[in-house]
C-alpha cells in the first residue's frame with residue numbers, strides 16, 4: 001500500500017489547518033454560506049436534510065487496518081456509532097457538527113487519510129478495481145497510476161471550479177469491476193503491440209439524468225504522458241463544458257454535443273501544446289510509487305483445498321469468495337447487506353472487527369467496493385473458515401454477493417435533500433422479500449440498484465434491475481428498469497412502463513424474477529434471459545391485471 | 551482600469567483602460583485588455599508583445615474558466631501584468647497565483663491578514679504550472 005512521505009503528510013496537514021481557518025471564518029461570519037459552500041464541499045462536507053454529512057476519501061478504495069480502525073472510532077466519537085460505505089468507494093458519516101469537522105479531518109490526517117475533493121465541482125477521489133493486485137486477470141496493478149493521478153488532481157489550481165463534478169476510474173483488466181465507462185474519464189491500462197504499457201482513455205461517461213457510456217477517445221497514451229493527456233482532457237472541459245445549465249454541465253454532454261471526434265481533436269491540440277510545458281512527472285515518480293503496491297509475502301506452500309463439510313460455510317465460500325492470482329489464497333468479500341439491513345452501513349464495532357481481520361488474515365489490507373461491500377483481498381484458503389466464523393458471529397457472514405440481496409442503494413429521502421423518494425426502506429423490504437437462502441440461490445446473480453432521484457447515486461441505470469425514485473404529484477413513486485449492466489458489456493437499463501408505489505415495486509421486482517425463473521435456459525443469468533427474450537414478457541407479467549375470480 | 555488591492559510586480563501599473571477582446575485586435579496601439587469567461591484567451595496570442603495588462607474577469611467566483619485563460623497566457627510566454635478582477639475571494643487567491651495571476655482587484659476588499667495567510671500557507675505543490683514553483687515530484691527526483 002502507498003505510504004505518505006513528508007511531502008504528502010504536509011499536504012494533508014496543511015489542508016486541515018486551512019479548513020480549520022475557513023470554518024472559523026464561516027462561524028465568525030466573514031464568509032457567507034454561498035462563499036463557504038464550495039470550500040466545505042471540497043472537504044467532503046455536505047449539508048443534508050438533518051445535519052452535515054462528511055464524506056471521507058478512500059483513494060482507489062484501498063486502506064489498511066489502522067485506517068479502518070480510525071473510521072470506526074470516528075463513527076463513535078463524532079457520529080451515532082456507524083458509518084456508511086458508498087458507491088464511490090468512500091465512507092460517509094451522516095450526523096456531523098460543523099465545528100467538529102476540522103477535528104475529524106485531523107484524526108484522519110493522523111493515519112494518512114483525508115476528505116479532499118470528495119465533493120464539489122472538482123476532480124473527485126479516483127476509483128479503481130476493488131480486486132486490484134489480487135485478481136488473476138489484471139495485466140498490472142492499476143493503483144500506482146491511480147495514486148499518480150491522486151497527487152496530480154489534489155488541489156489542482158486550474159481545476160478548482162469545473163463546470164461540474166469530475167470522476168475518474170482506473171482499471172487494468174478486461175473485466176471491468178469499477179464501472180469504468182460510466183465515469184467522466186475511464187482509464188484502462190493496456191499493452192500495445194510492442195508490449196509497452198499505456199492508457200486507453202474513455203471520456204464522457206456518466207449516470208445522472210442523461211446516462212452515457214464513455215466512448216474511446218484514444219487507445220494508447222504512453223505512461224510517461226498520462227498526466228499531460230489527463231490535463232488536456234480537463235482543460236478542454238474546463239473551458240468549454242456548459243455552465244449555463246447544471247444538468248448539462250457534465251463532460252458527457254460536451255462530448256455528446258460536439259461529438260467525440262471534435263472533442264478528441266481539441267484534446268490532441270491541447271495535448272501537443274502541454275507536452276512542451278514540462279508538466280509530466282518523470283517516470284522515476286511512477287517507479288517510486290509502484291513498489292508500494294508490490295505483492296505481499298505470500299505463503300507459497302498455502303494449501304489450495306477447502307473443507308466444505310460445513311454447508312453454511314460452503315455456501316458463503318461459493319458466493320463471497322473470488323479466485324486469487326496466488327494459489328492457496330482467496331479474495332473475500334464481506335457483504336454489508338444483511339437481510340433487512342441498510343446497504344453499506346456498518347456500526348463501529350463491525351468496522352473495527354473488519355480491521356482486525358485484515359491485520360490478522362489479509363496482510364493488513366482492505367478494499368471498499370462500489371457495490372458498498374468490504375473486501376479482504378488476500379486471505380489464505382486455510383484461514384477462510386476461521387475468518388467466516390468471526391464474521392458470522394458479528395453479523396457479517398451474509399452469503400449474497402452479487403445476488404438479489406446485495407442491493408446498492410443511495411441514501412435517498414432519509415438523508416438526502418435532493419431525493420424524491422426513500423431508497424433505504426425499499427432496499428430493506430426487497431431484501432426481506434427475498435430473504436430465504438433457497439430463493440436467493442435459485443435466482444443467482446442479479447444486481448439490483450436503487451436511486452432516490454435522477455442523480456443516480458445508486459447507479460440504477462446499471463442495475464440488471466434498476467429502481468428510480470420519482471415524485472408523482474407529491475407522492476413517492478418508483479420506476480422500474482431492466483437490463484442495465486456495468487463492465488465490459490456495459491448497457492443502460494430500459495424503463496418497463498408506469499411507476500409503482502412502495503409495495504407495488506416490490507411485487508414488480510418479484511414478478512420479474514418469476515419471469516426469469518420460468519424462461520431461463522441452462523446457465524443463463526437474469527440479465528442473459530432478459531437480453532434473449534426482451535422486455536415484453538416481463539412487461540406482460542408485471543402489468544397483468546389480477547384475474548377477478550381467480 | 552480598476553485598482554489592484556494586491557500586486558506582486560515591481561513595474562509601474564499600466565494606466566490604460568482595458569478594452570474587450572473583440573475590440574482589441576483592431577485597436578493596434580492598445581496595451582490593456584479584459585477577458586470575459588466566454589472569451590478565448592488564445593485570440594490574444596498574436597499580440598503578446600504589445601500587451602502590458604490583461605484583466606481576467608470573474609463575474610462569479612464559481613466560474614473557473616479564467617484559471618485556464620491565465621495559464622494559457624503564461625504558457626505562451628506572456629510576461630505582463632495578469633490581473634484577476636471581479637468576484638475574487640480569499641480562498642481562491644492561491645490557486646489564481648499558481649495559474650499565473652500577479653495582481654488582484656477584488657470587487658469587495660479582502661481582509662489583508664486572511665489574504666496573506668492564504669497566499670503563504672502551502673509550502674509545496676503537487677503540480678507544475680507556469681508559476682515556476684518546483685512540484686513535489688521535482689523535489690523528490692531533482
Ligand code: SF4
Pocket residue numbers: 410411412413416417418419420451452453454455456457458
Ligand atoms: S440519487 Fe438522488 S436521492 Fe440518492 S443520494 Fe443521489 S442525489 Fe440523493
